Amino acid sequence: MDLLIRRLRQQDLSEHGTAPGDRDRTGSAGLVEGGQNTHRLIPAQSLISAGTLGPANRGRLLQALYDMGPSSRADLARFTGVSRGTIGGIVQPLLDQRILAEGEAIPPNQAGGKPATKLWFSKEAKPICAVLLMHDRVHTCLVSLEGEINAENVAEVPQALTGASDVFQIVSGCVERTITSSSYPILGIGAAVAGMIDTETGSILRTGPVPYLDGFPIRAELTKKFGVPVVVDQDTRALIVGDRWFGQGRGRRNFAVVYIGETLRGALFLNGHVHRGAAGAGGEIGHTIVQLNGRACHCGRRGCWETVATLKWIREKARSKGLPQPHALNAGRLVMLANQGVKEAVDLLDEYAFNVSVGLANLQHLIAPNCIILHGDVVHGGRRMLDLIERSFRDQLLDRPGDEIRLALGDSENVAALRGAAGLILSELLNFVI
Ligand SMILES: [Zn+2]
The missing domain is CATH 3.30.420.40 (ATPase, nucleotide binding domain)
Known part of the structure; x- marks a missing residue:
């Protein structure tokens, strides 16, 4: 735990330019204590007023708890860079409201003193x-x-x-x-x-x-x-949001999700926040054009990424290639047919993976989330699907030494x-x- 805290804290500091090291991957910001260190933690244009300081710190503390798992007050104080007294002041009302609960006791260290307990979300909290x-x-x-x-x-x-x-x-x-x-x-x-x-x-x-x-x-x-x-x-x-809290986005400050199935959409988590765009208009990456004068899209334009990388596209292609039951084809069945050596399925799988990779590379070039988690039907294609997408995705990336770029399959999309x-x-x- 100590090592994790040190690593995350160092990354947190490096994000704000006060310590060398890797770029920040954690989404938890430090807490703000009255009058000290605020220049390091809060951008100049968004000062936090006394009235909103409490709720903002409460939010950051809960986020830190999600990132670290059950933690003692001392762990939280070290992770967020404030005193145990400040942590105690934030934690007490959350305990009173039964949002948090005291968990297992940690044996006191050699110096003695009151045994610490680990804080976690209460089983009696409202769902x-x-x-x-x-x-x-x-x-x-x-x-x-x-x-x-x-x-x-x-x-x-x-x-x-x-x-x-x-x-x-x-x-x-x-x-x-x-x-x-x-x-x-x-x-x-x-x-x-x-x-x-x-x-x-x-x-x-x-x-x-x-x-x-x-x-x-x-x-x-x-x-x-x-x-x-x-x-x-x-x-x-x-x-x-689900990936950020409970999935592969846990602890990350920047990452993207792309859903590929009946539709094609994206979502961005940037600098520790979900990026929505004006009134939530962002994320329509399926309608970025990847093929000039390409296939007609339901949006009225032509050549959108969605027209060549969704279930509708693989089913139409499967029909034209004479694959069995094209209307019921999905990434899982396509990989199964390819694994059986059906040549048309192997070709279609390659083409599908390439079409998916084109849009992912565009996303990486523009935003550089450096971690893209795929959801939707494409996940059912498993390792073979991911390997094929990843190979052509990496072929399209610009060569920037030191970049660690990750492509991953998400969990079952409904959960x-x-x-x-x-x-x-x-x-x-x-x-x-x-
Ligand atoms: Zn479109």
């Missing part, structure tokens, strides 16, 4: 209701502050529905069933929607194949119905998205730094 609304189904569950998933409910959204109120009835029915299985009242609802979202108004702008939800004020409707705080965001941004949806509301309520 969060997470909602994942996709084109054809809705998935709800309770997420504990430790990321445990319970009381899952799934309902189909039939394509024959014609009105937003019909869909909302299905969504709220699912939420209701999940909430009633909780022994505690819920903290709030975090909803991740597969579509274009206005994060300021909490409305769905466009959901592609399910147009009857376009313009639907889902946050306002859920708040009205359940009387708890609600946060709504795009599903890929929920994935990045990550549900945890991320819960993370969205928790960040808002507890003032996390994301």
Whole structure:
């Protein structure tokens, strides 16, 4: 633990230019104590007023706890660079509110003194209701502050529905069933929607194949119905929050997520924050053009990345190549056929991996997240899929000595998205730094 803290602290300092070493990978910033070291930790343009100092520090402390796991007050003080007294002042109200709990005791050291305990999220903390609304189904569950998933409910959204109120009835029915299985009242609802979202108004702008939800004020409707705080965001941004807290993005200050399946979207975590763009308009990387005068995209343009690197594309290609059951093809089956030596499948897999890598290289060139986690159907292609994508991705990168660039497959997308949806509301309520 000490080594980890030293490493992360050194990286934290290096980010602010006061210590040499590797570039920062941790998303936790130091805490701010009245009057000292503030020049190092807070950018000049955003001074923190006395009124917001408490919530900001509370958020940073909880983020540090997620990054390090169960920790003592002394660990937290060292990691965040403040005194144990400051930590104690932040921790006590969180213990009183049963957000945190004292865990196992650490034996006192040779110098004696009061035995320390490790702090972690309380089992009695109110859970969060997470909602994942996709084109054809809705998935709800309770997420504990430790990321445990319970009381899952799934309902189909039939394509024959014609009105937003019909869909909302299905969504709220699912939420209701999940909430009633909780022994505690819920903290709030975090909803991740597969579509274009206005994060300021909490409305769905466009959901592609399910147009009857376009313009639907889902946050306002859920708040009205359940009387708890609600946060709504795009599903890929929920994935990045889930990865940041519980997945491969843990402890990272910069990384990207790319979802490749029925659609193609991206999300960015930059300088310790989720980057949304104006009113949540960012992340539409699927509509960056990779082929001039290429295939027609549903957005009305031609040659978007989405037109050559989604399930729709591999299924059309499989049909033209005469592969069996092209309508049911996915990355998993394509790799299976390629492993069996079916030549058309081997060729299609190579082409798919190349098409995916082109957009990933564009993303790396522009933003340099240096870590890209893939989600969606592409994950089912496993190691072979990742190796093929990675090979052509690396071929396209500029040669910059010393850069460590990582490409990885994410966890099962529903779990990550549900945890991320819960993370969205928790960040808002507890003032996390994301
Ligand atoms: Zn497009």
